[in-house]
Amino acid sequence: MKTRASASSNGSRTRNLFPILSRKMRGHPLVYLDNGATTQKPSSVLSAMDSFYKKSYANVHRGIHTLSEEATVAYEHAHENVADFIGASSLREIVFTRGTTDSFNMLSRMLTQTFSRGDEIIVSQAEHHSNLVPWQQLAQQKGLKLSFIPYDSRTGELHWEKLEKMISKKTKVVSLTHVSNVLGFISPLKKISKLVHDHNALLSVDAAQSVARLPINVKKMGVDFLSFSGHKMYGPTASGVLYGREDLFSSLEPAYYGGDMVREVTLNKSTWNDLPWKFEPGTPPIVEGIGLGAAVDFLRAYPLEDIFSHEKKIMAHAMNGLSSLGNITIYGPSSPEQRAGVLAFNVKHVHAHDLSSLLNEDGVAIRAGHHCAMPLMTALNIPASARASFAVYTEKSDIDALVEGVRKAQTIFK
């Protein structure tokens, strides 16, 4: 598991680890550039799940028989694996959820239970709906104030300086994306963390786009809560993580209830299980958790430093290639150095949907639309954009296919 394979030098060997990438799309090789939506899965992750179902499957935590003991050990080990991967202290800080959205729904409910009317939540104008709508709805229901760090059209990032003026004694939590799923910028979390903690607020981070792109250490970055999805880090759907600092998790009341998260239940009263189980009601995503653990092993075999620099090279190649065509607008920071794996753009006279359909005819899969970030689209004053997003298996030739496809579209629509 500790074998290191350099992502950049072994592009095509990496590709071979992903069964779906050998699929032909109408005769063309599959060029999958929709990794921001979800990544493909390596054989190691698929076989970890499949063989678990075939050899050790059972429900966890309460069974005494061998299968249940094995399942429990494997499931708990996956928590430890994730804890280690993001620099958490122990599995007590790792709650397995069903994805980033689930993490934010859970976290926002647990936190706002402790807030009072007039307390403030700060998010940004560039958040994915997943880190916006839960706070927005709960703020409305509970009379909380929701404020937004605005988009900065000069830098293609957020107006970071404004946070300093916005934050106050009323601010209870600041919840921000680590890497924007549209603009691709990387938030300066260390600085933000200091500012947030100086004001006795909490910092929650959306790592959906960053966890498989750059190294994360929650303690070094000073993050109090971290949310991410398994399916965007080479793991299965229906898996995800909510990390929380142990002292915070200990004092928070759960927001979801059911079996396994309880210690004692009477008809009218319940007490809660130990961490992290008090936040995992019902039969958990057992096999998905095991798949997530295998995805962590996969990511560890590169290291993330290499993936980060690999994707930066791909980014530079893509930004160059597209710009050279002319009539292309690229959103986000202009330097590839300040971006992580996500490239949104528009082609003059070609609607993003049409571009995506045309690219698809040549086997190139990109995303087109609002990327679940409608308020950002409003700020950018566009209804939709195209988005290419990269992964460990993305090669320069994939980018060449993209650029060639865009060129063709320009000809067709000129």
Next chain:
Amino acid sequence: MKTRASASSNGSRTRNLFPILSRKMRGHPLVYLDNGATTQKPSSVLSAMDSFYKKSYANVHRGIHTLSEEATVAYEHAHENVADFIGASSLREIVFTRGTTDSFNMLSRMLTQTFSRGDEIIVSQAEHHSNLVPWQQLAQQKGLKLSFIPYDSRTGELHWEKLEKMISKKTKVVSLTHVSNVLGFISPLKKISKLVHDHNALLSVDAAQSVARLPINVKKMGVDFLSFSGHKMYGPTASGVLYGREDLFSSLEPAYYGGDMVREVTLNKSTWNDLPWKFEPGTPPIVEGIGLGAAVDFLRAYPLEDIFSHEKKIMAHAMNGLSSLGNITIYGPSSPEQRAGVLAFNVKHVHAHDLSSLLNEDGVAIRAGHHCAMPLMTALNIPASARASFAVYTEKSDIDALVEGVRKAQTIFK
């Protein structure tokens, strides 16, 4: 898919469809009698998921490229398949959740949002924590009344007659298990439905234990909401269903928020997507949903009528075998005819944990504990019980191994 295999006559052929059942446990064949906790998976379900990951995997609903279109069609088809399986009108009534517990958390939040202080919720003393703790906690938070249909020690079921006296104008919802996960009884849903609807209340049913054991038709049974888990019906973990009558679903506000469940989002306001997507925030359990669809195909190939009568024969064989040993207490209805697949019992002088450990040495997997139904254990005045629970692959020889193991335990502990 429509090939019918009679479950009763083809016991051992059925066994061959489940890869894990060929595992040897310390030289013994695996006798898996913990199906109430979770069932094993047939090859068809495992390969549906594995090959989807290897051939058509992508995120659903918004992608324009071929993989995303294929994934969307497959995921939506799984909804239709489930709708058809339980007699729902269309996929608009089928929300994919992550399991029964998730369904109840979602449903209880959505409903109690519409209740007023003093309104009443009725559950029973025999509910799984999953259909108790969410209502209990929300009742407390919102000043609602929670009442309980009591356990009836004469029949081993619930005091059904009492519901008639309890129910009133204040009653907004009655939420009951279809098959008890401890007592094995089958609730008389048609009668209950009439009573509940006569009082303008809603009927929510926990079908976790019934959906893979007896035929269900929500319209014929008069059920307004139905919750169940994929992993207890030969499908994957992290999959589940919340069925809701379309008119009710249409008028309910969602309880969880995020991408994909919205139509339009501005910084301060959101509107919701069409049914059922307005209740499926974020990237849904895509592959799990497809696995669930494959599990439905599997169940359809028998029919459930046959599974039901097969499990009843197994039940009779087990009740006879255990009773003949003496010093055994069986919980629930005394006639196998009134039970579905679940058999809880205790052996005098042998703690259920020790029994389970001893059986495990001979490859027999049963459950021991409170089965996530602590209030029922209190009513039964026991701290724990053993539980054997059956499935389509359970054979008489499995029961013989169980009975022989219990006999051995009696000798050891005598």
Next chain:
Amino acid sequence: MNAVTDQRDFAGEGMYREHILDHYKHPRNFGEWKTCSVSHKELNPVCGDQLSFQLNMDEKGVVKDVRFSGQGCAISIASASLLSDEIKGKTIDQINALSRDTVQELLGVTLGPSRLKCAMLSLDTVKNACQIYQKYHAGGKKHGGH
């Protein structure tokens, strides 16, 4: 015209055949009248497409003429253009009978679920315009019990 053949082969080659591009670049019946029998606008927030249709009806409830305007992708504009020709001379009942298959046949391609939404925006807009017209002209020919 292409029949809907293999479910799995969405939007085969030639989705952007001359036909569609022609209607996109030179939409028929494009523009806006000052007055008309009924006008209606719809929006697809998912992709930002918006279409507005104006209908002129005769006393028998037949579409005499039509104009549309708006913005969107090639599929949505071409569908609107093709549909605007198609509905001329049709009764409201005939328009209500038009289906997603009609639109795909007009386009000459089979669309996957997401592009189908682009294509259906025009039909939805036209049908809703007809409904509004009927509501305000209930005195005329009633919506038959078919």
Next chain:
Amino acid sequence: MNAVTDQRDFAGEGMYREHILDHYKHPRNFGEWKTCSVSHKELNPVCGDQLSFQLNMDEKGVVKDVRFSGQGCAISIASASLLSDEIKGKTIDQINALSRDTVQELLGVTLGPSRLKCAMLSLDTVKNACQIYQKYHAGGKKHGGH
């Protein structure tokens, strides 16, 4: 004694060897005193097991004698019985140093995660009893900084 070998081979054959059954059926130091230095009761709600321990300490903080009572499965009762013998003559620091491995060595089996909980109830109860004793006898030997 069995060392913890293969993680995956929990509770191998002979989990109910004579040794454990003997301590279950004839628990040592079983019973209740009227008075003692400290007494403490713990409950495992998951399986309903409950154990109560009484300790008599000498002036140096050494366990002179012990009694336990309660109900539970064979593993929890046998662990309590074995542990009650083991702690006699030990200091509180020595008791605090006892681990889950100690208990498994006393039992002579390796337990899986759920049965381990049964086995650990006695050790948890004893350790918590010691902590309570120290709290109320803080004047004596302080809990060392190890």
